[in-house]
Amino acid sequence: MGKLLYAGFLAGLVAGLVSGLMLQLMWVLTPLSLLLSLPPNPSTGWIPHLIISLIFGVVFGLVAGALRLERSGAVAGGLITGLLAWIVGPLTLVPLWIGLPPQYTLASRWLKVLAAYLVYGLVLGEVFHAFLERIPERRRAE
Secondary structure: OHHHHHHHHHHHHHHHHHHHHHHHOOOOOOOHHHOOOOOOOOOHHHHHHHHHHHHHHHHHHHHHHOOOHHHHHHHHHHHHHHHHHHHHHHHHHHHHOOOOOOOOHHHHHHHHHHHHHHHHHHHHHHHHHHHHHHHHOOOOOO
């Protein structure tokens, strides 16, 4: 299980950095600092983005590991994770956190952000699978 957590954590970090760059170019990270009760700032917006990316990465690692997904399954699972993260994050929890209603009826305005979340998922699945193959199993002392 430690291997799955580690691979999920690393994959979440890499995917969060890649998608974060995309989101920063769209100025989407700037309001995320409001989640920390800080004034809007792209630098502090990285903090909640990366924390959320790591959480999704670890959960993905545990689920993908339990399902013993091959590469294609991990990538497909990553894309599904990216879609779910988009629904849970920018459409639901972020608006609620800052005092707005969920943005489901305005989802079409968030399609560029969806692209960044799908890239997150693609990178998450690919990097998870790559790390999982390269992280050695820990041997117990006999």
